[in-house]
Amino acid sequence: MAVDRERVERLTRELLEAIGEDPDRPGLKQTPARVAELYEEFFSGVGQDAAAPLARTISVSRGPAPETLPSGAVLLRDIRFRSVCEHHLLPFAGHAHIAYLPGEQVVGLGALVRVVETIAARPQVQERLGEQIADTIAEHLDTRGVLVVLDAVHGCVTMRGGRQTDASTLTIAARGEYTDAAARAEIVVLIGAGA
Known part of the structure; x- marks a missing residue:
């Protein structure tokens, strides 16, 4: 489902009027169109299949040592993401x-990035975002375990209320072997080593 740009423009104009602004003044005249374009980008993941990028896997059992599966984790750090909090937008x-x-299949690393981008491009809360990323990977990729760690700064914390400009939120979602704290400890250390 695509964003209804015309409706977003009308509603943005109405919002500007509701806060006492003149949507026809020079600085605001293009704002409704800009907000519609922004929302189309920010919410492009609504209705999209986040698992689609995981459909193209590569067999690791067809290489020079077919009886050998990867023994360690695949770790992709520092995937930049942005989302919109569903509580305050x-x-x-x-x-x-x-x-x-990995089990017998691996996926291109860009596919993991696209999973994050698709799910983040919806009205979200960070806790659910991490869980949905972990579920998508665990359900659509041959894995023995999945760990998703998100570290984010929230506008609702930094710009309103207590205005804690240095506060960030860390969430962890684990599936399979990584539900055991000892099993995920090495990965958590490796994530921190990159900071």
Whole structure:
């Protein structure tokens, strides 16, 4: 489902009027169109299949040592993401770190980035965002374990209320072997080593 740009423009104009502004003044005249374009980008993941990028896998059992499966994790750190908090429609942004223990199939690393981008491009809360990323990877990729760590700064914390400009939120979602704290400890250390 695509964003209804005309409707967003009308509603933005109405919002400007509701806060006592003149939407026809020079500085605001293009604002409704700009907000519609912004929302189309920010919410492009609504209705999209986040698992689609995981459909193209590569078999690791057909290489020079077909009886050998990868013994360690695949870790992709520092995936930049941004989303919009569903509570106040303010942005939050940060880094996603994804680790998975491959089974017989692996996927291109760009596919993991696209999973994050698709799910983040919806009205969200960080806790659910991490869980949805972990579920998508665990359900659509041959894995023995998945770990998703998100570290983000929220506009609703930095720009309103207590205005804690240095505060960030860290969430962890684990599936499979990584539900065991000892099993994920090495990955958490490796994520921190990159900071």
